[in-house]
Amino acid sequence: MPKMKTKSSxxxxxxxxxxxxVVAAQAGxxxxxxKRSNKFLRNARGTTTLxxxxxxxVKSMMPYAR
Structure with missing residues (x-):
C-alpha cells in the first residue's frame, strides 16, 4: 500500500x-x-493547543503526526 500524504496546509x-x-499559532x-485592544494582543502572543x-x-489530515 502506498504512503498516505500529509496536507501541505x-x-x-x-x-x-x-x-x-496539536499546537497552533494564535488567531487574529x-x-x-x-482596532484590537492591548489585552487581546498580549494574550494572543505565542502558540496555543487546539x-x-x-x-x-487536524490529525486526520496529518496521518503520520501521532
Whole structure:
C-alpha cells in the first residue's frame, strides 16, 4: 500500500507535542492591530493547543503526526 500524504496546509500551520496534542499559532494577528485592544494582543502572543474537536480534524489530515 502506498504512503498516505500529509496536507501541505496542515504541515505548515500545525505541530504535534510529545503527548500528542496539536499546537497552533494564535488567531487574529495578521492585520488590523490598531482596532484590537492591548489585552487581546498580549494574550494572543505565542502558540496555543487546539480544542479536542479541532485536534481531531487536524490529525486526520496529518496521518503520520501521532
Amino acid at each position: 496542515c504541515k505548515k500551520r500545525f505541530k504535534t507535542t510529545a503527548s500528542g496534542r 494577528k495578521q492585520h488590523g492591530m490598531i 480544542a479536542a474537536a479541532d485536534e481531531k480534524i
